[in-house]
Amino acid sequence: MTRTVRRHLALGTCGVLIGALAGCGVTRGDDSRDILMIIPNSPGGGYDLTGRAAVKVMEDQDVTGGDITVTNIVGAGGAVAMTELVGKVGDEHTLMTVGLGVVGSTYSFGSQFGLQDATPIAQLMSEPEGILVPGDSPYQTLDDFLEAWAADPGSLAVGGGSSPGGPDHLFPMQLAQEVGIDPNDVNFVTYDGGGPLTSALLGKKIDAGFSGLPEFQGSIDSGELRVLAVSGEERYPEGSPFADAPTLTEEGVDLVFLNWRGVLAPPEIGDERTDELIGYFEQMHETPEWQQVVEDNGWTDDFKTGEDFGTFIDEQDQRVSGTLEELGLL
Numbered sequence: 001m002t003r004t005v006r007r008h009l010a011l012g013t014c015g016v017l018i019g020a021l022a023g024c025g026v027t028r029g030d031d032s033r034d035i036l037m038i039i040p041n042s043p044g045g046g047y048d049l050t051g052r053a054a055v056k057v058m059e060d061q062d063v064t065g066g067d068i069t070v071t072n073i074v075g076a077g078g079a080v081a082m083t084e085l086v087g088k089v090g091d092e093h094t095l096m097t098v099g100l101g102v103v104g105s106t107y108s109f110g111s112q113f114g115l116q117d118a119t120p121i122a123q124l125m126s127e128p129e130g131i132l133v134p135g136d137s138p139y140q141t142l143d144d145f146l147e148a149w150a151a152d153p154g155s156l157a158v159g160g161g162s163s164p165g166g167p168d169h170l171f172p173m174q175l176a177q178e179v180g181i182d183p184n185d186v187n188f189v190t191y192d193g194g195g196p197l198t199s200a201l202l203g204k205k206i207d208a209g210f211s212g213l214p215e216f217q218g219s220i221d222s223g224e225l226r227v228l229a230v231s232g233e234e235r236y237p238e239g240s241p242f243a244d245a246p247t248l249t250e251e252g253v254d255l256v257f258l259n260w261r262g263v264l265a266p267p268e269i270g271d272e273r274t275d276e277l278i279g280y281f282e283q284m285h286e287t288p289e290w291q292q293v294v295e296d297n298g299w300t301d302d303f304k305t306g307e308d309f310g311t312f313i314d315e316q317d318q319r320v321s322g323t324l325e326e327l328g329l330l
Contacts, residue, residue: 033066038096040081042074045161045193046212050124050261051097057289063280074192077105077163086113088266092273099261103320104165119269120310122281123262125299128232129171130213134201135223142229142251145208146179153185159206161197163190164329165320167259171231172210173327178255183327201225212259213242214297231257236298262309278305
């Protein structure tokens with residue numbers, strides 16, 4: 001049975017039992033303005049940073065007219081949280097921060113649910129990834145690291161804050177391919193978010209880490225971590241704490257890689273409520289406070305909503321599944 005078929009069967013079952021099972025999370029008819037925002041990994045990670053930043057702006061600007069509670073649901077790289085969200089069929093007061101990493105985790109952990117099973121609300125941003133090493137690493141430049149990596153890929157442990165199929169996994173695998181390393185020879189270690197990845201780098205459990213940079217700013221500013229390169233088309237803008245990091249293309253590697261994050265709601269919520277939730281994020285997006293968050297974190301303002309975001313999710317699902325198949329991981 002394919003994952004798509006299992007998804008539809010599971011969703012159908014929850015719909016049939018909607019009146020009997022509180023676990024499906026139905027709150028139709030609830031006129032509360034309060035919202036629950038689910039973060040699909042541990043505190044300190046990219047989803048946590050993005051989700052809490054959006055919540056703060058909406059609360060400060062009283063966008064929703066109610067309280068927004070944030071909760072972290074950790075497990076399986078976001079697949080556990082995805083199952084929780086999809087199980088809340090018809091719940092019009094729950095949201096979840098998602099991104100490329102959750103797309104990957106639904107494949108790597110064999111989840112019966114994917115992002116397409118929920119209601120697309122808004123994509124908030126995109127950002128490049130960075131290559132991080134401990135401050136006292138012998139690899140002073142990207143060339144230093146790539147030379148050692150190519151000489152003996154299995155001897156260097158590299159890690160990321162997402163599961164196989166997520167951005168922190170796809171990026172090093174695509175980089176390996178680009179520089180002539182067989183991805184199957186890469187010694188990749190998975191960590192559940194930026195916090196655990198930071199600990200692994202500082203504890204010298206891995207030689208290099210691949211992830212978005214804003215969540216590591218404190219360790220970078222202190223010199224505990226260094227950035228060898230970033231994966232965007234251009235460097236971070238002048239004034240950014242990461243502005244000195246060269247791009248891969250500057251260093252002679254023909255690769256650009258971008259991560260993204262957005263927000264979903266549970267399946268089968270009403271059209272009126274969907275439009276209202278989208279409106280909240282449209283209002284948030286226009287505030288100077290949110291634009292400052294985007295600038296401060298060096299994000300790209302890739303904002304899209306509703307059906308446009310849903311189409312983008314479909315494309316990203318194909319991107320991930322295609323890459324995993326190419327790597328022999330599906």
